[in-house]
Amino acid sequence: MSRVVLDVSGLGVALPHGSDRAHAVRDISFSVNAGEIVCLLGESGSGKSIIAQTVMGLLPAHVRATEGQALLLGEDVLKYTPEQLRAVRGVRMSMIFQEPMTALNPVMACGEQVDEMLTQHTALPAEERRRKILDIFAQVKLPEPERIYASYPHQLSGGQRQRIMIAMALMLEPALLIADEPTTALDVTTQAEILRLIRQLQREHNTGVLFITHDMGVVAEIADRVVVLQLGKLVEQGTKLEVLQSPREAYTRMLLDAVPSLEPPELAHQPEAPAVAPVLLVRDLQKTYVSRNWFGRKREVDAAIGVNLTVERGETVGIVGESGSGKSTVARCIVRLIEPTAGHIEVLGQHMHGRSIASLKPLRKKVQIVFQDPYRSLNPRQTVGAAIIEGPMNFGASRTAAWQRAEALMELVRLAPSALNRYPSEFSGGQRQRICIARTLAMDPELLICDEAVSALDVSVAAQILELLAEIQQRLHLALLFITHDLRVAAQICDRVIVMEKGRIVEQGRTRDVFTHPQQPYTRALLAAAPGREFAFGHKHAALAPA
Amino acid sequence: MAIEASPVSQRPSVLSKVARNWSVRIGVGVLALLVAVAICAPWMGTVDPAVMDGAVMNVLPGHSGEFTLLDGRAVKHEFWMGADSFGRDIWSRVLYGTRISLIVGLFVALVSLTLGGLSGLCAGYLRWLDGILMRVMDGLMAIPGILLAIALVSALGASLTTVVVAIAIPEIPRVTRLVRSLVLSIREEPYVEAAVALGTPTWKIMLRHILPNAIAPLIVQGTFVCASAILVESILSFLGVGLPSEIPTWGNIMAEGRVQFNQYPHNVLYPGIFLAATVLAVNMLGDGLRDTLDPKFNKRGSGK
DSSP, rough: OOOOOEEEEEEEEEEHHHHHHHEEEEEEEEETTOOEEEEEOOTTOOOHHHHHHHHHHHOOOOOOOEEEEEEEEEEEGOOOOOHHHHBBBTTTEEEOOOHHHHHHHHSOOOHHHHHHHHHHOOOOOOHHHHHHHHHHHHTTOOSSSSHHHHOOOSSSSHHHHHHHHHHHTTOOSSSSSEEEEEETTTTTHHHHHHHHHHHHHHHHOEEEEEEEEHHHHHHHHHHHHEEEEEEEEEEEEEEHHHHSSOSSSSSHHHHHHHHSSSOOOOOOOOOOOOSSSSSEEEEEEEEEEEOOOOTTTEEEEEEEEEEEEOOOOOOOEEEOOOOSSHHHHHHHHHHHHHSEEEEEEEETTTOOOOSSSSTHHHHHHHHEEEOTTTSSSSTTTOOHHHHHHHHHHHOOOOHHHHHHHHHHHHTTTOOGGGGSSSSSSSSOHHHHHHHHHHHHHHOSSSSSEESTTTSSHHHHHHHHHHHHHHHHHHHHHHHEEEEEEEEHHHHHSSEEEEEHHHTTEEEEEEEEHHHHSOHHHHHHHHHHHHHTEEEETSSSSSSEEOO | OOOOOOOOGSSOOHHHHHOOOHHHHHHHHHHHHHHHHHHHHHGGSSTTTTTOOOOTTOOOTTTEEEOOOSOOOEEEEETOOOTTOOOOOHHHHHHHHHHHHHHHHHHHHHHHHHHHHHHHHHHHHHHHHHHHHHHHHHHHHHHHHHHHHHHHHHHHHHHHHHHHHHHHHHHHHHHHHHHHHHHHHTTHHHHHHHHHTTOHHHIIIIIIIIIIOOOHHHHHHHHHHHHHHHHHHHHHTTTTOOOOOOOOOHHHHHHHHHHHTTTTTTTHHHHHHHHHHHHHHHHHHHHHHHHHHOHHSSSSSSSS
């Protein structure tokens, strides 16, 4: 029954000369049995994707496997010629990628793309092929398979596109399915459906799955066995329960501890008694995008509608929701990176109307924002110091005073003051996010908005940034507006949460109340979809929580 | 999956990457040689390139004899490249012609990059200016470049300045379009939004955050503008609508030699070789710069 589908032993992949390390991965051994899901778990730079690419024969030209072997059904794929590889791809092994947006050809109907694969590997007549494709579309639970067959990728949602990728991958019943972060680009509820689908199809077809992920929750949800990687080395492997509940290695324990718990802490710190005016007061905020087609016909999309919220001094308010829920739109309207269509925004009791640079000056001084992507949030042609002193100097600070303050801020965000003279490219993602935080703090803001500020970071780095934010908030009594799609993060740091769906607020309240007694069906669905719910992450070590 | 970026000190800097590129090395080498030739022309066995000596009309390359200068003095002279039908020394004319070509190439590139860069920056960042500015550029692009240059030179009179202006104007819309498209994508970068949130004035955002990040593709474009300007200047001269024919430019030399090309091909051949080598060198430099400066290759440490 459990025959070995993939057996990797002693695998080493060399990187070209001049890279930051000699081997992408080294001395990797593991196996995948039929009907089993093996998760390759690691942070960025662990080499998990390289392993998948090696097995599929998709390594970039200058990167080669130099040691070991990868036996697919007993044959070493590393020794295959390009023709042999082409013959087994799709038939014996296939792959699903992270980005369903770019994995499909945008100018070809979805059905034809799946059909291409059948004409390539089988001699079935057209009639038969079409029947088979509609059949698998139904299996991956695509609605109206006939319509989907003729649809182009842009007409489908991300989840539907990923279903098509899965249909394509499983079409010819391969023995091995490699899934490279297949749900990372998807919303939680879609992610939960796709994970369930992969699990179900894999059981029906008795496929061996190599599932690559950085997400502990996903591992808890789907894995049979887990292989933990760090910087190209295998740290430990074992069954899911072994690794998640009694990890042997310190690195695995650190990873597990860094995952925030879904359960809000018992005593969320009590916000101070409301001052005279809240730091931020938003009434009936609305943002409507109007586009006109060639005939002048209007098309209106409400990105945010009827949004009311307040943030008090020293308080952390979270806005959670899926993509398209309007949470980022609200943040950008408050910071006035986009002009709201209607509504009333007050900062410390001062009404923010007008759109000229002069009338927005008080807003610019008191409200600052940290963005998601640390690699794009800093001007690559500006030193860190120049970036940090820019804001204060816009408001009339002298260069020397601003620089001294910047040095103090570097200490606050735990970076050496010498960092000020260096360029952003010299820093890692987590360090860059610290620099971005320092840049906002240089303005002495009253309100700090974090727009998915830790979503692009590795879990261990994200934990450090969250810790830093909490510490800074305590010290400076900042109001924090935290926008995130990650319920675990929201549970841990927010005093109150606001749940948004399709531009509207559906529920808001104390974090503990919302998480333990959600009132609205949408909130309940979001909470139910959070991966790895039955594992209580974030306590000293994970234990099976009472159901 | 991005592998963590290593510190810059361990990574080769952009400059050393540029210096290691063979295309850049060859291009810079040939151009350096040409610049040296242009500067040192008076000391390289040349005579006044405008002086005609009836006694040496159409002598063949390699001829060794005497050349009578304007003041009537006869000097010993090696005719490395022969002489043209007026008895002017081709070697001297080609070497002095290098000056004109390089100056035209350099200044056209500077003028069109400056003006095109500025208008592209404004069109890309200031929404209210975009429509007007780009329609003007579209209008300019609708006129064939050489025709526009001919019209401008005949309207303004032939001098080095008018030739440079006449060649630069048709290049401006192309540079504007390039810069505008770069600015349109850079203005959406979070670091630009962060600067807006910091209250940075618009002109500072344009000069400090947007322009420096568009400069690399702009330099690459500059080399191609330069190469095309050198060619267009030669074409204008060749057609007799550029600089006056007594001024030694490669186009003028070729135009003069065209009539007798069958008997005396050297009049066209030597300036032609210099022209081809110059344009090739500038283009190789541009290709090399594009390979090394392309933001797609050096934006992040690595990753896909």
